[in-house]
Amino acid sequence: MTVDPSTLPLGANASRPTGLDGLVADWSSDQRSFKSASWGKAMMWIFLVSDTFVFSCFLISYMTVRMSTTVDWPNPSEIFALNIGGKSIPLILIAIMTFDLITSSGTMAMAVNYAYARQRRKAALLMLITAVFGAAFVGMQAFEWTKLIHEGVRPWGNPFGAAQFGASFFMITGFHGFHVSVGVIFLLIIARAVWRGDYDREKRGFFTSRKGRYEIVEIMGLYWHFVDLVWVFIFAFFYLW
Amino acid sequence: MTYDAKRSAGLVNEPHPPTEDADATAPQSAAAVHGEQHPIALYLLVWVLLFVLSACSYMVDYFNFQGYLRWGLIIFFMLLKAGLIVAVFMHMAWERLALVSAILIPPLAVLVFVGTMAFEGDYTNLTRLMFFGAG
Numbered sequence: 001m002t003v004d005p006s007t008l009p010l011g012a013n014a015s016r017p018t019g020l021d022g023l024v025a026d027w028s029s030d031q032r033s034f035k036s037a038s039w040g041k042a043m044m045w046i047f048l049v050s051d052t053f054v055f056s057c058f059l060i061s062y063m064t065v066r067m068s069t070t071v072d073w074p075n076p077s078e079i080f081a082l083n084i085g086g087k088s089i090p091l092i093l094i095a096i097m098t099f100d101l102i103t104s105s106g107t108m109a110m111a112v113n114y115a116y117a118r119q120r121r122k123a124a125l126l127m128l129i130t131a132v133f134g135a136a137f138v139g140m141q142a143f144e145w146t147k148l149i150h151e152g153v154r155p156w157g158n159p160f161g162a163a164q165f166g167a168s169f170f171m172i173t174g175f176h177g178f179h180v181s182v183g184v185i186f187l188l189i190i191a192r193a194v195w196r197g198d199y200d201r202e203k204r205g206f207f208t209s210r211k212g213r214y215e216i217v218e219i220m221g222l223y224w225h226f227v228d229l230v231w232v233f234i235f236a237f238f239y240l241w
Numbered sequence: 242m243t244y245d246a247k248r249s250a251g252l253v254n255e256p257h258p259p260t261e262d263a264d265a266t267a268p269q270s271a272a273a274v275h276g277e278q279h280p281i282a283l284y285l286l287v288w289v290l291l292f293v294l295s296a297c298s299y300m301v302d303y304f305n306f307q308g309y310l311r312w313g314l315i316i317f318f319m320l321l322k323a324g325l326i327v328a329v330f331m332h333m334a335w336e337r338l339a340l341v342s343a344i345l346i347p348p349l350a351v352l353v354f355v356g357t358m359a360f361e362g363d364y365t366n367l368t369r370l371m372f373f374g375a376g
Contacts, residue, residue: 019338026339036337045344056351060358067362070369077302095299102295106288109330116278218332225330229323235295236319240302241312 044219048226051179055230058172059237065164074160076239080144094239097140098231101180104133105228108221115217120194123217127191130224134184141177145170172234179227190220279329287329294322 016035017025026033034042066073077090084092111126148169155170157163193199194217202211298318301311328334333341 016337023338023342026337033343034337034340036335037340042340045340049344049347052348053351056348056354060351060354063355064358064362064365067359068365068369070366070373077305091299091302095295098295098299099292102288102291105291105326105330106284109284109287110281113278113281113284222331225326228330229326232319232322232326236298236315240298240315 038215040215040219041222044222048222051226051230055172055175055233058168058175059233062168062172062238065168066162069162069164071162073162074158074165076241079148079160080239091239093140093144094235097137098235100133100137100140101228101231104130104137105225107133108224112218112221115194115199115214118200118214120197120200124191124195127187127194127217127220131184131187131191134180134187134224138177138180138184141173141180144173168238172238176227176230176234179230183224183227186220187224190216283329287325290325291322294318294325298322 016022026035029035032039037045080092080094081088081090082092083089107126108130111123111130114120114123114126148166152159153166153169155167158166193203193212194214199212199214199216202213204210205212295318298315301314301318306314327345333344
């Protein structure tokens, strides 16, 4: 049996030095630097770094317009408040969305664990639950957008204050919501494959023709946790600041 | 002829049938050995911590803290949450330093960008106040 070096288990590298010596040894070694990660995982990480820069640009431009405007910035605490039982609770919808996304991250982490334990039905169910939480998040975001649009918020102006508020809001939350939507679609596709046992049979992918492996669940998980990670920053800088 | 067509025509050996359980019926392929497995309790702990930290940052707004206390707390809770997600949920804590440094160091350049744009925003604000007056 020939061994593809990119699929060598971590255990095979147990003799490699760790820490800073390991960093130097890995980067100066032959063929590949990421000894503990397969090409699929490394590529997902590199994609996520590039996505980090995209979201950074959005948040930095939001910071710039908020700092430079001479008009008062609308108070997100009031704008995103909801009336529940005749009482106005600040930011309540955003808080629910935050807890929803954290919960979906938790179920995704467990799905990865069960996928590696080869308990495919549990893994697929947990991915399905993750997708449901993701879809609920997008639904709440649609509700939030509808509410704000009815109140007169537009990308070029709004009745509450600085005109740049709408542009920042729609751009940042829209791009994040798009990420969540794409994630839900891929979660469903991979959950279906896990449920059918495609990765037990090493069924080849329709696109790359490579043998399917359970690692795809972890790679999917990286993307999903990243979506949650971005929301942590949006929640802090856009909604709480 | 695609791989699946060959397989259904019996031209390829079926590696092994789908199995439900993690026991010996599943062969120990590379992915099984390679995969990160940690106790579910660890994930539940992180989950609870993320809930608590989110609740804390929500409370900052609810109790209407202002000024440096507000910004400090918001950033503190945000960084803790981000760290937990990356380290545990994304398994960064168990990766080798070569990958960790390649992924986590480049985003630090964003801080320079933040600095220059803050300078720029401040300057634009100043010129607007000078030439257009407040509002």
